[in-house]
Amino acid sequence: MEEREISQAVISRLPRYFRYLGELRDEGVERISSQDLSSLMHVTASQIRQDFNNFGGFGQQGYGYNVSYLYDEIGKILGLDRKHNFVIIGAGNLGRALGNYMNFERRGFILRGMFDNDPEVIGRRVREINVMPMEELESFIEDNEIDIAVLTLPKAGARHVAERLAKTGIRAIWNFAHVDLNVPESIQVENVHLSDSLMKLSYNINRYMKEQGKT
Amino acid sequence: MEEREISQAVISRLPRYFRYLGELRDEGVERISSQDLSSLMHVTASQIRQDFNNFGGFGQQGYGYNVSYLYDEIGKILGLDRKHNFVIIGAGNLGRALGNYMNFERRGFILRGMFDNDPEVIGRRVREINVMPMEELESFIEDNEIDIAVLTLPKAGARHVAERLAKTGIRAIWNFAHVDLNVPESIQVENVHLSDSLMKLSYNINRYMKEQGKT
DNA sequence: TAGATTGTTAATCGATTAACAATC
DNA sequence: TAGATTGTTAATCGATTAACAATC
Secondary structure, three states, X not given: OOOOOOOHHHHHHHHHHHHHHHHHHHOOOOXXXXXXXXXXXXXXXXXXXXXXXXXXXXXXXXXXXXXXHHHHHHHXXXXXXXXXXXXXXXXXXXXXXXXHOOHHHHOOEEEEEEEEOOOOOOOOEEXXXXXXXXXXXXXXXXXXXXXXXXXXXXXXXXXXXXXXXXXXXXXXXXXXXXXXXXXXXXXXXXXXXXXXXXXXXXXXXXXXXXXXXHO | OOOOOOOHHHHHHHHHHHHHHHHHHHOOOOEEOHHHHHHHHOOOHHXXXXXXXXOOOOEEOOOEEEHHHHHHHHHHHOOOOOOEEEXXXXXXXHHHHHXXXXXXXXXXEEEEEEEEOXXXXXXXXXXXXXXXXXXXXXXXXXXXXXXXXXXXXXXXXHHHHHHHHHOOOOXXXXXXXXXXXXXXXXXXXXXXXXXXXXXXXXHHHHHHHHHHHHO
């Protein structure tokens, strides 16, 4: 039924719907029309209906969408009804910050281990997790059914680690390093290139200043 | 000359070009054709030429593009030839991690201050910066020509702080909080919604598993 | 039943790719 | 000059929006 290939443009919008529906649900709102949701989220009602219909009809004519039901369904589509074990590779500032961030747990993402090759850092505790040496990476992944590896280390290291990961049973890499990784198709990669994001911001600051200067 | 409105799709690709060109330059590569760059970056040569031509002709027929020149030009387009002072609001794990990250400085983004309202955290040092109380935010922004505010605090706080920021001379917000901010057009907002990114990853893991199960 | 609002088809818009003339 | 490769126009593709019949 839901076999058509869904475009990544649609996928990228799902978490935002999920966020808004969660807030509506918490406020006790029971139902919402695409029209009302559209003015709340500043997107067109048409897009909302198209997006939801990629996954089958979640609404009801004349009524709209049941907030709580829709929230749950989108959660399922996003796979948030499952548990995912993850490890963090690179226990520097960013790695430790992500390790300490508890909200991922709420969504079913469970931190199982952290790795680093700096003797200074190995053995340190982040919550109840000990930072382990890189040698133990592969065996730990196998033994603990790890799905996701979070890469928070410098460029060169990231490329190398990605190659090691490609040989394990890992399913996905959440990549914070400033490189594009080259891994088999079976491993999903999601990049968070913070400096790219900052550069976009920088561009837009400049653009706005120029526009003002001109008009 | 470069007055046409450039689409955000193009802008989003610029940092990636910049990254590849920087690496080529560091490797001593002097020139590159759109064809060669295209196979390196796994995009079409046509797209590369279209993208660059949004900003005027950077290449030369029969020759290609001068790597170092193109790198500099894209840097300028992104506004990386200027200095931007920034503050971090929310000195939790993520805020401190970003504060400690030195690479932003290399691109002209200079950390000037950090703020929090938790007495536990106020006064702590991150590099040479003292975490200040929230009361001092507005005056500090005025006195130190702050361009960018990085928001690394919980939802509710973020919305409130964004309102306060809207009344200052700030130019941009780099928003790590899981809310959409409502600020005047004159303030550029770039969102880094980490949990959205993680959900996308989760979706793609699931999708791949389903595809495998079927075929 | 009448009114509301979805699900879905058709129209539009924008972004990507292909093709090729211009030119170094 | 001949070959290479850009800059740019035209064609295609995909995503968004509009419109409306289906239906609760």
